Amino acid sequence: MTGCSDSDSDASSSKQGITQPTSGASSGSTVEAEDTAVLAAYESSWTAQTKAYSKASSAGTNLRKTTTFKALADIESDLSVMRKAGQVTTGKPAISPNVVKVTAGKLPTATIADCVDTTHWTLIDKASKKPVPLPTTRLVKYRSIASLEKWGTKWMVTKLTAQEQSC
Secondary structure (H helix, E strand, O other), X not given: OOOOEOOOXXXXXXXXXXXXXXXXXXXXXXXXXXXXXXXXXXXXXXHHHHHHHHHOOOOOOOHHHXXXXXXXXXXXXXXXXXXXXXXEEEEOOEEOOEEEEEEOOOOXXXXXXXXXEOOOEEEEEOOOOOEOOOOOOEOOEEEEEEEEEEEOOEEEEEEEEEEEEEO
C-alpha cells in the first residue's frame, strides 16, 4: 500500500473496472488479443495483491503466479512492514488500466498506465479494526506505470511504479 500523497479524497469521480484497452500498435485481432491478455494479467496481479494486503501475507494468493522481480519484492517488503505493525487492509482499490505499448521480440514486453484509486482501500489495525491514521498529504488517487513481460504464453507483472502524480 505504499503510494503517494495528496489530500484528494473525492470518491465520487472514481471509476471501477477498466477502460477500453489502447495500444501504440496498429489495430487488429492479434493486437487486441495481446492487449486483452496484458490487461488480464495486470488485473490478476492486483487481485492477488489486494488479497495479500488484506492479510499482510502473500501465502495462499496467486501473487507469485502473476507478479515477479521488483514488483514482487516491493509488495513483499510492504507486507513485512504491515505484519510487524499489526496492520491489514479492508476494501479494495479501483484500477483503470490502459495498455500503452506492447512490443514483440524474443521477450515481448508491455507497459500499462493506470489510475489507482485507494478511496475504498483502508489500512487498519488488525487487533482494533480501526483505521490507521495516514498522512493528509497522501495521494488517494495516483498514476501508476506497470511493466510486464511475456514468459512463454503468460504475461507477468515485473515492475509497478507509483507516480507522485494524482489522476
